[in-house]
Amino acid sequence: MSELTFEQMLEDALKTIHAGEVVEGTVIDVKPDEMVLNIGYKSDGILTKNEYTNDASVDLTAAVKVGDHLEVKVLKVNDGEGQVVLTYKRLAADRGNKRIEEAYNTKEVLKAPVTQVLDGGLSVVVDEVRIFIPASLVSDTYEKDLTKYAGQEIEFVISEYNPKRRRYIGDRKQLIVARKAQQQKELFERIHEGDVVEGVVKNVTDFGAFIDLGGADGLLHISEMSWGRIEHPKKVFKVGEKLTVLIKEINGNKIALSLKFEDANPWKNAAEKYAVGKVVTGKVARMTDFGAFVELEPGVDALLHVSQISKEHVDKPSDVLKTGQEVTAKIVDFNEADKKISLSIKALAASQSKEEDADVVSVDVEAVAAQTAE
Numbered sequence: 001m002s003e004l005t006f007e008q009m010l011e012d013a014l015k016t017i018h019a020g021e022v023v024e025g026t027v028i029d030v031k032p033d034e035m036v037l038n039i040g041y042k043s044d045g046i047l048t049k050n051e052y053t054n055d056a057s058v059d060l061t062a063a064v065k066v067g068d069h070l071e072v073k074v075l076k077v078n079d080g081e082g083q084v085v086l087t088y089k090r091l092a093a094d095r096g097n098k099r100i101e102e103a104y105n106t107k108e109v110l111k112a113p114v115t116q117v118l119d120g121g122l123s124v125v126v127d128e129v130r131i132f133i134p135a136s137l138v139s140d141t142y143e144k145d146l147t148k149y150a151g152q153e154i155e156f157v158i159s160e161y162n163p164k165r166r167r168y169i170g171d172r173k174q175l176i177v178a179r180k181a182q183q184q185k186e187l188f189e190r191i192h193e194g195d196v197v198e199g200v201v202k203n204v205t206d207f208g209a210f211i212d213l214g215g216a217d218g219l220l221h222i223s224e225m226s227w228g229r230i231e232h233p234k235k236v237f238k239v240g241e242k243l244t245v246l247i248k249e250i251n252g253n254k255i256a257l258s259l260k261f262e263d264a265n266p267w268k269n270a271a272e273k274y275a276v277g278k279v280v281t282g283k284v285a286r287m288t289d290f291g292a293f294v295e296l297e298p299g300v301d302a303l304l305h306v307s308q309i310s311k312e313h314v315d316k317p318s319d320v321l322k323t324g325q326e327v328t329a330k331i332v333d334f335n336e337a338d339k340k341i342s343l344s345i346k347a348l349a350a351s352q353s354k355e356e357d358a359d360v361v362s363v364d365v366e367a368v369a370a371q372t373a374e
Contacts, residue, residue: 016041017039017041017074017077017084018074018077019074019075019076019077020073020074021073021074022071022072022073022074022091023039023040023041023045023071023072023073023074024039024069024070024071024072025037025038025039025040025045025047025069025070025072025086026038026067026068026069026070027064027065027066027067027068027069027070028044028066029066030060030061030064030065030066031060031061032049032059032060032061033048033049033060034046034047034048034049034060035047035052035060035064037070037072037086039072039084039086041084043078043082043083043084044083044084045072045074045083045084045085045086046079046083046084046085046086047070047072047086047087047088051075051085051086051087051088051089051090052088052089053088053089053128054089054125054128054130070088071088071091072086072087072088072091073086073087073088073090073091073094074086075087075090089128092127092128093127093128093129095127096126096127096128096129097129097163099126099127099129100126100127100129100131100158100161100168101161101163103126103157103158104158104161107157108157108158109155109156109157109175110126110155110156110157110158110170111153111154111155111156112124112125112126112131112153112154112156113151113152113153113154114149114150114151114152114153114154115130117146117147117149117150118132120134120135121133121134121135121136121137121138121146122135122138122146122149122154122170124154124156124170129168130168131156131158131168131169131170132168132169132170133154133156133169133170133171133172134169136173137159137169137170137171137172137173137174138172138173139172139173139176140173140176140177140180154172155172155175156170156171156172156175157170157171157174157175158170158171159171159174180215183214183215183216184215184216184253185215186215187213187214187215187216188215188216188250188253191213191247191250191255192247192250193247193248193249193250194246194247195246195247196244196245196246196247196261197213197244197245197247198213198242198243198244198245199211199212199213199214199218199242199243199244199245199257200212200240200241200242200243201237201238201239201240201241201242201243202217202239203239204233204234204237204238204239205233206222206232206233207221207222207233208220208221208222208224208225208233209225209233209237211243211245211257213255216253216255217255218245218247218255218256218257219254219255219256219257220243220245220257220258220259221256221257224248224256224257224258224259224260225237225259226259226260226298226299227260227264227265227266227298227299228295228297228298228299229285229295229298243259245257245258245259246258246259246260246261265299266297266298266299266300267299267300267336267339270300270334270336270339270341271334271336274296274300274302274331274334274341275331275334276331276332276333276334277330277331278330278331279328279329279330279331279348280296280302280328280329280330280331280343281326281327281328282294282295282296282297282302282326282327283295283324283325283326283327284304284321284322284323284324284325284326284327285301285323286323287316287317287318287321287323288317289306289316289317290305290306291303291304291305291306291308291309291317292304292306292309292317292321292327294327294329294343296341300341301341302329302331302341302342302343303340303341303342303343304317304327304329304342304343304344304345305342305344307346308329308332308342308343308344308345308346308347309321309345309346310345310346310349311346311349311350327345328345328348329343329344329345329347329348330343330344330345330347330348330351331343332344332347
Protein backbone atom coordinates (compact mmCIF):
# COMPACT_ATOMS: atom_id res chain seq x y z
CA MET A 1 0.00 0.00 0.00
CA SER A 2 1.39 3.33 -1.03
CA GLU A 3 1.59 6.08 1.54
CA LEU A 4 -0.51 9.23 1.12
CA THR A 5 1.32 12.48 0.63
CA PHE A 6 0.77 15.38 3.04
CA GLU A 7 -1.15 17.27 0.37
CA GLN A 8 -3.44 14.26 -0.21
CA MET A 9 -4.10 13.84 3.50
CA LEU A 10 -4.84 17.57 3.83
CA GLU A 11 -7.22 17.41 0.90
CA ASP A 12 -9.00 14.37 2.35
CA ALA A 13 -9.34 16.17 5.67
CA LEU A 14 -11.16 19.04 4.01
CA LYS A 15 -14.83 18.57 3.29
CA THR A 16 -16.32 18.42 -0.15
CA ILE A 17 -19.03 20.92 -1.18
CA HIS A 18 -21.59 21.19 -3.94
CA ALA A 19 -23.40 24.02 -5.67
CA GLY A 20 -26.58 24.84 -3.79
CA GLU A 21 -25.23 23.61 -0.48
CA VAL A 22 -25.62 25.74 2.65
CA VAL A 23 -22.37 26.12 4.58
CA GLU A 24 -21.11 28.17 7.50
CA GLY A 25 -18.16 30.44 7.04
CA THR A 26 -15.98 32.80 9.03
CA VAL A 27 -15.09 36.21 7.68
CA ILE A 28 -11.32 36.43 7.25
CA ASP A 29 -11.16 39.57 5.11
CA VAL A 30 -13.64 42.30 4.23
CA LYS A 31 -13.62 45.20 1.77
CA PRO A 32 -16.39 47.68 0.91
CA ASP A 33 -17.60 45.56 -2.05
CA GLU A 34 -16.38 42.06 -1.23
CA MET A 35 -15.53 39.71 1.64
CA VAL A 36 -13.63 36.44 1.96
CA LEU A 37 -14.88 33.57 4.11
CA ASN A 38 -13.18 30.44 5.37
CA ILE A 39 -15.74 27.72 4.73
CA GLY A 40 -13.51 24.72 5.68
CA TYR A 41 -12.83 23.92 2.08
CA LYS A 42 -9.54 23.83 0.20
CA SER A 43 -10.51 27.19 -1.30
CA ASP A 44 -11.90 30.19 0.47
CA GLY A 45 -15.31 31.55 -0.49
CA ILE A 46 -15.93 34.93 -2.11
CA LEU A 47 -19.06 36.88 -1.18
CA THR A 48 -19.64 40.08 -3.17
CA LYS A 49 -21.84 42.96 -2.06
CA ASN A 50 -24.32 42.12 -4.83
CA GLU A 51 -24.72 38.65 -3.35
CA TYR A 52 -24.88 39.94 0.19
CA THR A 53 -27.77 42.43 -0.15
CA ASN A 54 -30.06 44.21 -2.59
CA ASP A 55 -29.22 47.53 -0.95
CA ALA A 56 -26.59 49.19 -3.16
CA SER A 57 -25.75 51.75 -0.49
CA VAL A 58 -24.38 49.17 1.96
CA ASP A 59 -20.66 49.26 2.80
CA LEU A 60 -19.61 45.71 3.72
CA THR A 61 -16.94 46.98 6.12
CA ALA A 62 -19.73 48.61 8.14
CA ALA A 63 -22.04 45.58 7.90
CA VAL A 64 -19.63 42.80 8.95
CA LYS A 65 -16.22 42.43 10.55
CA VAL A 66 -13.43 39.85 10.53
CA GLY A 67 -14.38 36.94 12.76
CA ASP A 68 -18.12 37.13 12.08
CA HIS A 69 -19.89 33.86 11.24
CA LEU A 70 -22.31 33.70 8.34
CA GLU A 71 -24.49 30.99 6.85
CA VAL A 72 -24.14 31.17 3.08
CA LYS A 73 -25.15 29.23 0.00
CA VAL A 74 -22.66 27.92 -2.57
CA LEU A 75 -23.32 29.28 -6.06
CA LYS A 76 -20.22 27.86 -7.77
CA VAL A 77 -17.56 25.51 -6.42
CA ASN A 78 -15.04 26.93 -8.88
CA ASP A 79 -15.37 30.27 -10.56
CA GLY A 80 -12.58 29.46 -13.03
CA GLU A 81 -9.92 30.85 -10.75
CA GLY A 82 -10.24 28.21 -8.07
CA GLN A 83 -12.49 30.33 -5.84
CA VAL A 84 -15.86 29.34 -4.40
CA VAL A 85 -18.64 31.82 -5.20
CA LEU A 86 -21.09 32.36 -2.33
CA THR A 87 -24.42 34.10 -1.80
CA TYR A 88 -26.02 35.35 1.37
CA LYS A 89 -29.04 37.20 0.03
CA ARG A 90 -30.36 34.23 -1.95
CA LEU A 91 -30.25 32.03 1.10
CA ALA A 92 -32.05 34.77 3.01
CA ALA A 93 -34.55 35.01 0.15
CA ASP A 94 -35.15 31.25 0.25
CA ARG A 95 -35.88 31.48 3.92
CA GLY A 96 -37.83 34.66 3.31
CA ASN A 97 -40.00 32.79 0.81
CA LYS A 98 -40.94 30.32 3.51
CA ARG A 99 -41.61 33.19 5.87
CA ILE A 100 -43.87 34.89 3.33
CA GLU A 101 -45.64 31.61 2.55
CA GLU A 102 -46.40 31.10 6.24
CA ALA A 103 -47.64 34.69 6.54
CA TYR A 104 -49.86 34.16 3.48
CA ASN A 105 -51.37 30.96 4.86
CA THR A 106 -51.95 32.33 8.37
CA LYS A 107 -53.03 35.84 7.30
CA GLU A 108 -50.30 37.24 9.53
CA VAL A 109 -49.96 41.01 9.66
CA LEU A 110 -46.46 41.97 8.52
CA LYS A 111 -44.68 45.25 9.10
CA ALA A 112 -41.89 46.71 6.97
CA PRO A 113 -40.59 50.12 5.81
CA VAL A 114 -41.40 51.30 2.29
CA THR A 115 -38.17 50.96 0.30
CA GLN A 116 -39.47 52.35 -2.97
CA VAL A 117 -42.41 54.43 -4.22
CA LEU A 118 -43.41 53.36 -7.73
CA ASP A 119 -45.90 54.74 -10.23
CA GLY A 120 -48.35 51.96 -9.49
CA GLY A 121 -47.78 51.37 -5.80
CA LEU A 122 -45.26 50.72 -3.04
CA SER A 123 -42.40 48.27 -2.63
CA VAL A 124 -41.37 46.75 0.71
CA VAL A 125 -38.80 44.08 1.58
CA VAL A 126 -39.32 41.33 4.14
CA ASP A 127 -36.36 38.96 4.72
CA GLU A 128 -34.89 39.87 1.32
CA VAL A 129 -38.21 39.20 -0.43
CA ARG A 130 -39.57 42.16 -2.36
CA ILE A 131 -43.30 42.64 -1.95
CA PHE A 132 -45.40 44.93 -4.12
CA ILE A 133 -48.42 46.78 -2.74
CA PRO A 134 -50.55 48.17 -5.62
CA ALA A 135 -51.84 51.73 -5.23
CA SER A 136 -55.41 50.38 -5.06
CA LEU A 137 -54.46 48.32 -1.99
CA VAL A 138 -52.50 51.02 -0.14
CA SER A 139 -55.55 52.68 1.42
CA ASP A 140 -59.33 52.48 1.51
CA THR A 141 -59.52 55.80 -0.33
CA TYR A 142 -57.84 56.90 -3.55
CA GLU A 143 -54.45 58.50 -2.98
CA LYS A 144 -52.94 60.30 -5.92
CA ASP A 145 -49.58 61.00 -4.27
CA LEU A 146 -47.89 58.04 -2.57
CA THR A 147 -44.57 59.77 -1.88
CA LYS A 148 -45.59 60.44 1.73
CA TYR A 149 -45.10 56.71 2.39
CA ALA A 150 -41.40 56.73 1.41
CA GLY A 151 -39.42 55.27 4.31
CA GLN A 152 -42.56 54.89 6.42
CA GLU A 153 -43.12 51.60 8.21
CA ILE A 154 -46.49 50.15 7.24
CA GLU A 155 -48.57 47.10 8.08
CA PHE A 156 -50.01 44.75 5.47
CA VAL A 157 -50.99 41.17 4.73
CA ILE A 158 -49.96 38.96 1.82
CA SER A 159 -52.90 38.68 -0.56
CA GLU A 160 -51.07 36.82 -3.35
CA TYR A 161 -48.17 34.38 -3.09
CA ASN A 162 -46.68 33.00 -6.32
CA PRO A 163 -42.99 32.02 -5.89
CA LYS A 164 -42.73 30.53 -9.40
CA ARG A 165 -43.42 33.94 -10.91
CA ARG A 166 -41.81 35.73 -7.97
CA ARG A 167 -45.07 37.55 -7.49
CA TYR A 168 -45.76 38.64 -3.93
CA ILE A 169 -48.65 41.08 -3.45
CA GLY A 170 -49.30 42.95 -0.22
CA ASP A 171 -52.61 44.45 0.91
CA ARG A 172 -52.83 47.32 3.39
CA LYS A 173 -56.38 48.32 2.47
CA GLN A 174 -58.12 45.36 4.08
CA LEU A 175 -56.43 46.10 7.40
CA ILE A 176 -57.65 49.70 7.29
CA VAL A 177 -61.17 48.61 6.35
CA ALA A 178 -61.27 46.01 9.14
CA ARG A 179 -59.88 48.48 11.68
CA LYS A 180 -62.43 51.14 10.73
CA ALA A 181 -65.26 48.60 10.88
CA GLN A 182 -64.24 47.71 14.42
CA GLN A 183 -63.93 51.36 15.40
CA GLN A 184 -67.35 52.07 13.88
CA LYS A 185 -68.90 49.17 15.81
CA GLU A 186 -67.38 50.44 19.06
CA LEU A 187 -68.49 54.02 18.32
CA PHE A 188 -72.14 53.10 17.68
CA GLU A 189 -72.17 51.03 20.87
CA ARG A 190 -70.94 54.07 22.79
CA ILE A 191 -72.89 57.05 21.42
CA HIS A 192 -76.56 58.06 21.75
CA GLU A 193 -78.76 60.85 20.47
CA GLY A 194 -78.27 63.91 22.66
CA ASP A 195 -74.65 63.11 23.48
CA VAL A 196 -72.01 65.83 23.17
CA VAL A 197 -68.85 64.42 21.55
CA GLU A 198 -65.50 65.54 20.16
CA GLY A 199 -64.72 65.34 16.46
CA VAL A 200 -62.38 66.58 13.75
CA VAL A 201 -63.48 68.32 10.54
CA LYS A 202 -62.72 65.87 7.73
CA ASN A 203 -64.29 67.59 4.74
CA VAL A 204 -66.22 70.81 4.08
CA THR A 205 -68.82 71.10 1.30
CA ASP A 206 -71.37 73.68 0.14
CA PHE A 207 -74.10 72.06 2.23
CA GLY A 208 -72.21 71.18 5.39
CA ALA A 209 -69.16 69.58 6.99
CA PHE A 210 -68.29 65.94 7.64
CA ILE A 211 -66.92 65.38 11.12
CA ASP A 212 -64.73 62.37 11.95
CA LEU A 213 -65.96 61.01 15.27
CA GLY A 214 -63.34 58.27 15.46
CA GLY A 215 -64.93 55.32 13.67
CA ALA A 216 -67.60 57.04 11.60
CA ASP A 217 -68.31 60.42 10.05
CA GLY A 218 -71.22 62.60 11.09
CA LEU A 219 -72.82 65.31 8.95
CA LEU A 220 -73.01 68.81 10.34
CA HIS A 221 -75.53 70.38 7.96
CA ILE A 222 -75.27 74.09 7.23
CA SER A 223 -78.65 74.60 8.92
CA GLU A 224 -77.24 73.12 12.15
CA MET A 225 -74.00 75.09 12.26
CA SER A 226 -75.35 78.09 14.14
CA TRP A 227 -78.52 79.62 15.54
CA GLY A 228 -77.77 82.43 13.11
CA ARG A 229 -77.14 82.38 9.38
CA ILE A 230 -74.03 80.83 7.80
CA GLU A 231 -73.02 82.30 4.46
CA HIS A 232 -70.81 79.32 3.51
CA PRO A 233 -69.37 76.45 5.60
CA LYS A 234 -65.86 77.00 4.21
CA LYS A 235 -65.83 80.49 5.72
CA VAL A 236 -66.43 79.02 9.16
CA PHE A 237 -64.66 75.64 9.31
CA LYS A 238 -61.29 74.27 8.23
CA VAL A 239 -60.23 70.66 7.65
CA GLY A 240 -58.42 69.33 10.72
CA GLU A 241 -60.22 71.66 13.14
CA LYS A 242 -61.45 70.09 16.38
CA LEU A 243 -65.12 70.55 17.27
CA THR A 244 -67.45 69.75 20.13
CA VAL A 245 -70.74 68.71 18.56
CA LEU A 246 -74.18 67.51 19.58
CA ILE A 247 -75.49 64.20 18.22
CA LYS A 248 -78.90 65.23 16.94
CA GLU A 249 -79.98 61.97 15.28
CA ILE A 250 -78.69 58.45 14.59
CA ASN A 251 -80.36 56.71 11.67
CA GLY A 252 -78.73 53.38 10.83
CA ASN A 253 -75.11 54.21 10.14
CA LYS A 254 -75.88 57.88 9.51
CA ILE A 255 -75.18 60.46 12.18
CA ALA A 256 -76.65 63.97 12.09
CA LEU A 257 -74.77 66.55 14.14
CA SER A 258 -75.53 70.04 15.41
CA LEU A 259 -73.85 73.03 16.97
CA LYS A 260 -77.18 74.52 18.03
CA PHE A 261 -76.91 73.85 21.76
CA GLU A 262 -80.12 74.52 23.68
CA ASP A 263 -78.48 76.69 26.33
CA ALA A 264 -77.52 79.13 23.57
CA ASN A 265 -80.96 79.07 21.90
CA PRO A 266 -81.85 82.72 21.24
CA TRP A 267 -85.59 81.85 21.41
CA LYS A 268 -85.20 80.65 25.00
CA ASN A 269 -86.20 84.03 26.50
CA ALA A 270 -87.65 85.54 23.33
CA ALA A 271 -91.17 85.92 24.72
CA GLU A 272 -89.91 88.44 27.23
CA LYS A 273 -87.37 90.19 25.01
CA TYR A 274 -89.70 90.50 22.02
CA ALA A 275 -93.09 91.05 23.61
CA VAL A 276 -95.74 92.82 21.52
CA GLY A 277 -95.38 96.57 21.82
CA LYS A 278 -91.64 96.63 22.37
CA VAL A 279 -89.45 98.73 20.09
CA VAL A 280 -86.45 96.90 18.66
CA THR A 281 -83.56 97.59 16.31
CA GLY A 282 -82.10 95.15 13.81
CA LYS A 283 -80.45 94.83 10.40
CA VAL A 284 -82.15 93.94 7.15
CA ALA A 285 -80.94 90.42 6.38
CA ARG A 286 -82.84 89.67 3.18
CA MET A 287 -85.76 90.95 1.15
CA THR A 288 -88.66 89.52 -0.80
CA ASP A 289 -91.43 91.20 -2.77
CA PHE A 290 -93.76 90.96 0.23
CA GLY A 291 -91.41 92.23 2.89
CA ALA A 292 -88.00 92.40 4.53
CA PHE A 293 -86.58 90.02 7.13
CA VAL A 294 -84.81 91.84 9.91
CA GLU A 295 -82.24 90.06 12.07
CA LEU A 296 -82.80 91.09 15.68
CA GLU A 297 -79.97 88.79 16.87
CA PRO A 298 -78.28 85.69 15.43
CA GLY A 299 -81.05 83.12 15.06
CA VAL A 300 -83.97 85.51 15.48
CA ASP A 301 -85.46 87.11 12.36
CA ALA A 302 -88.61 89.21 12.20
CA LEU A 303 -90.78 90.04 9.21
CA LEU A 304 -91.31 93.65 8.28
CA HIS A 305 -94.18 93.38 5.81
CA VAL A 306 -94.14 95.76 2.85
CA SER A 307 -97.40 97.30 4.11
CA GLN A 308 -95.74 98.10 7.45
CA ILE A 309 -92.64 99.85 6.16
CA SER A 310 -94.17 103.29 5.80
CA LYS A 311 -97.48 105.12 6.03
CA GLU A 312 -96.81 105.99 2.42
CA HIS A 313 -97.41 103.30 -0.22
CA VAL A 314 -94.35 101.10 -0.95
CA ASP A 315 -94.36 98.80 -3.98
CA LYS A 316 -91.53 96.60 -2.80
CA PRO A 317 -89.08 96.72 0.14
CA SER A 318 -86.01 97.20 -2.03
CA ASP A 319 -87.40 100.58 -3.12
CA VAL A 320 -86.77 102.04 0.33
CA LEU A 321 -84.52 99.55 2.17
CA LYS A 322 -81.08 97.99 1.63
CA THR A 323 -79.60 94.74 2.89
CA GLY A 324 -77.54 95.46 6.00
CA GLN A 325 -79.46 98.65 6.77
CA GLU A 326 -80.34 99.18 10.43
CA VAL A 327 -84.03 99.74 11.13
CA THR A 328 -86.05 100.44 14.25
CA ALA A 329 -89.61 99.15 14.48
CA LYS A 330 -92.35 98.11 16.88
CA ILE A 331 -93.23 94.46 17.50
CA VAL A 332 -96.86 93.98 16.49
CA ASP A 333 -97.07 90.18 16.68
CA PHE A 334 -95.14 87.41 18.44
CA ASN A 335 -95.75 83.68 17.77
CA GLU A 336 -93.40 81.60 19.91
CA ALA A 337 -94.71 78.24 18.65
CA ASP A 338 -93.92 79.05 15.01
CA LYS A 339 -90.98 81.30 15.92
CA LYS A 340 -92.46 84.23 14.03
CA ILE A 341 -92.22 87.92 14.87
CA SER A 342 -93.88 90.73 12.95
CA LEU A 343 -92.58 94.30 12.90
CA SER A 344 -94.02 97.64 11.89
CA ILE A 345 -92.27 100.91 11.25
CA LYS A 346 -95.66 102.45 10.45
CA ALA A 347 -97.02 101.50 13.88
CA LEU A 348 -93.93 102.93 15.55
CA ALA A 349 -94.31 106.19 13.62
CA ALA A 350 -98.00 106.36 14.54
CA SER A 351 -97.34 105.84 18.23
CA GLN A 352 -94.59 108.44 18.15
CA SER A 353 -96.99 110.85 16.39
CA LYS A 354 -99.60 110.25 19.13
CA GLU A 355 -97.00 110.95 21.79
CA GLU A 356 -96.04 114.17 20.02
CA ASP A 357 -99.71 115.18 19.76
CA ALA A 358 -100.18 114.38 23.44
CA ASP A 359 -97.22 116.59 24.28
CA VAL A 360 -98.68 119.44 22.21
CA VAL A 361 -102.09 119.10 23.90
CA SER A 362 -100.38 119.08 27.26
CA VAL A 363 -98.52 122.26 26.39
CA ASP A 364 -101.74 123.97 25.14
CA VAL A 365 -103.60 123.07 28.33
CA GLU A 366 -100.83 124.47 30.42
CA ALA A 367 -100.83 127.68 28.35
CA VAL A 368 -104.63 128.14 28.75
CA ALA A 369 -104.36 127.51 32.46
CA ALA A 370 -101.67 130.13 32.73
CA GLN A 371 -103.75 132.71 30.84
CA THR A 372 -106.81 131.97 32.95
CA ALA A 373 -104.80 132.51 36.08
CA GLU A 374 -103.80 135.93 34.84
